Amino acid sequence: GENVEQHPSTLSVQEGDSAVIKCTYSDSASNYFPWYKQELGKGPQLIIDIRSNVGEKKDQRIAVTLNKTAKHFSLHITETQPEDSAVYFCAAVKSYIPTFGRGTSLIVHP
Amino acid sequence: GAVVSQHPSRVICKSGTSVKIECRSLDFQATTMFWYRQFPKKSLMLMATSNEGSKATYEQGVEKDKFLINHASLTLSTLTVTSAHPEDSSFYICSARPPRFSSSTDTQYFGPGTRLTVL
Numbered sequence: 001g002e003n004v005e006q007h008p009s010t011l012s013v014q015e016g017d018s019a020v021i022k023c024t025y026s027d028s029a030s031n032y033f034p035w036y037k038q039e040l041g042k043g044p045q046l047i048i049d050i051r052s053n054v055g056e057k058k059d060q061r062i063a064v065t066l067n068k069t070a071k072h073f074s075l076h077i078t079e080t081q082p083e084d085s086a087v088y089f090c091a092a093v094k095s096y097i098p099t100f101g102r103g104t105s106l107i108v109h110p
Numbered sequence: 111g112a113v114v115s116q117h118p119s120r121v122i123c124k125s126g127t128s129v130k131i132e133c134r135s136l137d138f139q140a141t142t143m144f145w146y147r148q149f150p151k152k153s154l155m156l157m158a159t160s161n162e163g164s165k166a167t168y169e170q171g172v173e174k175d176k177f178l179i180n181h182a183s184l185t186l187s188t189l190t191v192t193s194a195h196p197e198d199s200s201f202y203i204c205s206a207r208p209p210r211f212s213s214s215t216d217t218q219y220f221g222p223g224t225r226l227t228v229l
Contacts, residue, residue, distance in 0.1 A: 032216040043116070043203050043220035044154070051216075089153065093216055096142070096207060102153045 002027040004092050006101025014109050019080050021104045023090035024072040030092035030099075033066060033073045038087045038103075047088075048075070080108045112214070113137055114206050116221035123194055124229055131189045131224045133204030139184035140206035144218060145177070148201045160187050194228045201225055 003026040013019050023033075031052040036044035050057045050064045050073065057064050061080075066073040077084055085108045091098040113136040123129050133143055142161050146154040158174075160166040160181035168174045176198075178190040187206075191198055205218040 034217060036220070041223070041225070043114075043205075043223045046217060046219065049217065096216060097156075097159070098218060100153050103151075105151075 002030055002092055002094055002099040004090060004099045004101045006090050006104060008104060009102065010105045010107070012107045012109065013080055015080060015082060017080055019077045019084070019106055019108075021075045021088055021090070021106070022072060023074070023092075023101050024070075025092035025099070026071065027092065027094055028068075028071065030094040032093040033064070034091050034093065034098070035064060035075050036089045036091070038089065040086075044089060077106075080106075082108050082110050084108050112208070112217075112219040114140075114204065114219045114221040116204055116224050118224060119222060120225045120227075122227045122229065125195050126193055128190055128192045129194055129226060131191075131202055131204075131226075133187045133189070133206070133221050135185045135206040135219070138206070138208050140187075141184065141209045142207045143181055143187040144205045144207070145179060145187075145189050146203045146205065148203060148223075150201075154203065157189075191226065194226070196228045199226055199228045 006023045034049035037047045038044040048064050050066050061078045063076040087103045087105050089103050090101040115134045117132045145157045157172045158166045158168045160179045162181050166179035181187040203223040205220045208215050
C-alpha cells in the first residue's frame with residue numbers, strides 16, 4: 001500500500017521566517033495531494049492541495065510543490081505568523097483514499 | 111462551503127455503555143464518509159469508509175461489532191461505540207467526500223471531532 005513519510009516532526013521558527021514541510025510517497029498511482037492544518041482539539045482543515053498534473057500551486061502565503069518523478073511534495077509557508085502554529089498533515093490520495101503523513105508540529109515564536 | 115459537523119463535541123460515559131456520534135455534511139451531499147481515530151500527538155488512523163445505503167468497509171484490526179457505522183442518508187453518518195471501555199477513549203473525527211460529479215470529489219472535508227472519555 002501507499003506509504004507517506006513527513007519531515008520534520010517538529011519545526012520551530014521565528015515570526016516572519018519561512019517554514020517548509022516535506023513529504024514523500026511510495027505509490028506512483030497517487031494523484032492528489034492535500035495539506036491539512038489541525039489546531040489543538042479541532043478537526044483538520046484543508047489549506048491547499050495539488051493534483052498530479054500540476055507542479056506548483058500558490059495561495060497567498062502558502063505554496064505547495066510536487067515532484068512526481070521523485071515522489072515528493074512540499075508545503076511552503078512564508079512570512080509566518082503566530083496563528084500559523086498548528087500541526088500540519090500531508091496526504092497522498094489514490095482512488096479517493098488518503099494516506100496521511102505523521103504530522104509536523106509548527107511553532108511560530110512571536 | 112463544504113462544512114462538516116459532528117455531534118457531540120465531547121462525551122464522557124461509563125464503562126460498558128454505548129455512545130453514538132453523528133457526522134453531517136451541511137452544504138453538500140456526501141456519497142462517502144470516513145471515520146478516523148486520533149491518539150494524542152499522532153496521525154489520523156482510518157477506521158472505516160461508509161457509503162450511503164451500503165455496509166461500511168472496515169480497516170484491518172478495527173472491530174466492526176464494536177464500532178457500528180450507519181450511513182443512512184447522503185448527509186448523515188453515525189458511529190456507535192458499543193460497550194465502551196477506557197481504552198476506547200480517543201478523539202474521533204469524521205470526514206465527508208463530495209460526490210463524483212463534483213470538481214472537489216477527491217477532497218475530504220473533516221468535522222471538528224468528538225472527544226470520547228470512558229471512565
